[in-house]
Amino acid sequence: MANVILQKKISQRVANGHPWIFSNEIDRIEGDTKPGDIIEAYTFDKKFIGRGYINPKSQITVRLLTRDKNEPINEQFIFNRIQSAWDYRKKIGYTENCRLIFGEADFMPALIIDKFNDYFVLQTLSYGMEVWKSTIVKALQSIFNPKGIYERNDVPVRELEGLEQKKGWLTEPLDTNILITENGLRFYVDIENGQKTGYFLDQQDNRRAIKHISKGADVLGVFTYTGTFEIHAAHFGAKSVLGLDISENAVLQATKNAELNGVSSICRFEAVNAFDVLKQWGKDGRQYDVVMLDPPAFTKSRENIDKAVTGYKEINLRGMKLVKPGGFLVTSSCTNLVSPELFLDTIKMAAIDARRKLRQVTFKAQASDHPIIWGIENTNYLKFLIVQVL
Numbered sequence: 001m002a003n004v005i006l007q008k009k010i011s012q013r014v015a016n017g018h019p020w021i022f023s024n025e026i027d028r029i030e031g032d033t034k035p036g037d038i039i040e041a042y043t044f045d046k047k048f049i050g051r052g053y054i055n056p057k058s059q060i061t062v063r064l065l066t067r068d069k070n071e072p073i074n075e076q077f078i079f080n081r082i083q084s085a086w087d088y089r090k091k092i093g094y095t096e097n098c099r100l101i102f103g104e105a106d107f108m109p110a111l112i113i114d115k116f117n118d119y120f121v122l123q124t125l126s127y128g129m130e131v132w133k134s135t136i137v138k139a140l141q142s143i144f145n146p147k148g149i150y151e152r153n154d155v156p157v158r159e160l161e162g163l164e165q166k167k168g169w170l171t172e173p174l175d176t177n178i179l180i181t182e183n184g185l186r187f188y189v190d191i192e193n194g195q196k197t198g199y200f201l202d203q204q205d206n207r208r209a210i211k212h213i214s215k216g217a218d219v220l221g222v223f224t225y226t227g228t229f230e231i232h233a234a235h236f237g238a239k240s241v242l243g244l245d246i247s248e249n250a251v252l253q254a255t256k257n258a259e260l261n262g263v264s265s266i267c268r269f270e271a272v273n274a275f276d277v278l279k280q281w282g283k284d285g286r287q288y289d290v291v292m293l294d295p296p297a298f299t300k301s302r303e304n305i306d307k308a309v310t311g312y313k314e315i316n317l318r319g320m321k322l323v324k325p326g327g328f329l330v331t332s333s334c335t336n337l338v339s340p341e342l343f344l345d346t347i348k349m350a351a352i353d354a355r356r357k358l359r360q361v362t363f364k365a366q367a368s369d370h371p372i373i374w375g376i377e378n379t380n381y382l383k384f385l386i387v388q389v390l
Contacts (some may be wrong), residue, residue: 001040002031004054004062008044016375019052019109026094029056035162036131038073048251052109053101053128057162061253063128076130079139081108086143089369097180098369099201105371105379111136114197116180116189121197122170125153127161127363137170146286148174150191152198162186167192184276185235187228188253195225195296202366203294203332206384209362210292213328213386216236220322222274222315227254227267229292229330234263238290243269244277258367278318291319292330298338305337309346317350323389336381340365341385351389361386 006014014021021041024084033039033054041049041062050071052064065073085106089098100120101113110126113136113238120140124130134272137149154167176192197272205332208230215237221230224243231254234241242265251269274295293315298308316331333343344363353360365372366382366389373379 001038002029002033002054004029004039004041006041006049009044010037013375014049017067018376019050019058019064019107020105021064022057023056023061026061029054035127048083053126053131053202055127055161058160059147060126060128063126065107065109075135075138078135081106082113082136082139083143083251088371092165092368093276094367094369095236097182097199097201097204099367100369102370102379104371104376111199113140114199115144116178116199117324119178119191119276120144120146120149121152122149123152123155123197125155125157125161128160130158133170141171146171148172150176152191152196169215182228183232185231185255187226187231188260190253193249194253200225200228202334202370202382203228203384205367206332206364209364210290210330211236211384211386213263213290213330213361217327220244220288221283221292221366222278222319223293224269224296225250225256225294227257229271229294230254230267230269231257231261231263231274233292234258234266235261235288239305240268241267244274245265245269246273247272253352275315275318278322279313282318282321286322287324288322288328289324289327290330291323291327293319293382294332297335298333300336300337302337308335308338309342311335311345313344313350316347317354320351320354320389322355327389328386329358330384330386332385333342334381336378338383340380340383344385347385347387359388359390361388 005027010025017247035055037052046070050064050067052062056063066125085101098115100115101111103372111129112123114121124133152167154165178189189199214233218239219233219238221239221243224245227243230241230243248271251271254269258264328348365385
């Protein structure tokens with residue numbers, strides 16, 4: 001097993017438990033390595049830091065899997081980590097649908113596994129996890145005996161690791177359109193063509209948070225995707241719900257989901273460019289009791305944070321202007337690089353420009369099946385805010 005020796009001056013991030021070691025933090029590598037190999041990491045004075053996998057082609061050269069010198073990385077290790085993650089989800093009440101493995105938060109860097117009742121969708125986003133993919137599948141089969149396991153590795157980040165993009169069944173092929181139940185409602189999930197793994201489980205708790213403000217309300221949902229927030233609003237007693245998304249396919253799926261839940265007389269969906277429409281509707285004087293904004297990530301690059309913040313400010317300003325006095329704005333950001341503090345500051349600046357005063361109802365993160373590890377900032381990525389607009 002090769003050894004990675006770190007420079008004398010390294011970030012406290014590594015010393016304090018973060019699993020990533022960047023190329024510029026490494027002094028030397030003792031021994032031969034190839035992408036995906038298990039290595040041991042040491043300080044400059046040869047104190048053991050941890051054991052993990054290496055990819056010399058990646059800027060994140062090492063991702064640590066364990067800090068225990070006596071814990072080998074093998075099939076049993078993979079099984080134990082997945083079993084431990086499942087035990088945790090069961091303890092906090094997530095059993096039917098959940099994010100089973102949330103990468104670094106479950107001490108399995110660059111691995112994502114979503115559980116949709118008896119189906120699993122996984123992403124191995126680094127070379128080191130790709131090496132263990134068959135072992136991961138074996139562990140899932142042993143623990144869950146699932147109907148099917150599907151990989152959604154059609155993501156560009158894999159190319160930075162020297163991996164190809166691909167997707168498909170890792171077990172016997174089945175229909176990739178499945179049905180799940182969330183908060184008593186049913187939704188179609190397209191695990192082959194839907195965004196990410198096919199469905200945004202991270203908002204499942206937050207969708208319940210709109211229950212009381214939706215009752216008797218005229219609701220506008222923007223960046224609706226497959227209509228989950230909008231259908232929840234209708235279920236909670238909204239008078240009317242309009243959902244907007246730029247994708248025709250998303251609008252078709254949202255319409256099907258509305259029909260499935262018997263709320264198609266309340267919910268309707270349109271395929272439009274939200275930025276253009278909201279600007280015009282603000283000029284037209286349209287007003288809603290509740291406006292919900294759930295945009296996609298505006299950037300994945302630190303170089304474009306300023307543009308992302310400008311985008312969030314703009315869309316929230318336009319959303320606020322469409323809220324009736326005393327109504328509610330429901331707004332989210334899943335951009336990992338925008339911190340909770342920066343997000344709140346952006347909403348504050350939008351309110352100042354819109355000449356609105358805000359009263360905070362709730363501010364939350366992602367659902368608890370996506371755990372947050374203190375000191376690993378990228379695990380605290382979703383911001384969900386409800387404010388009254390005055």
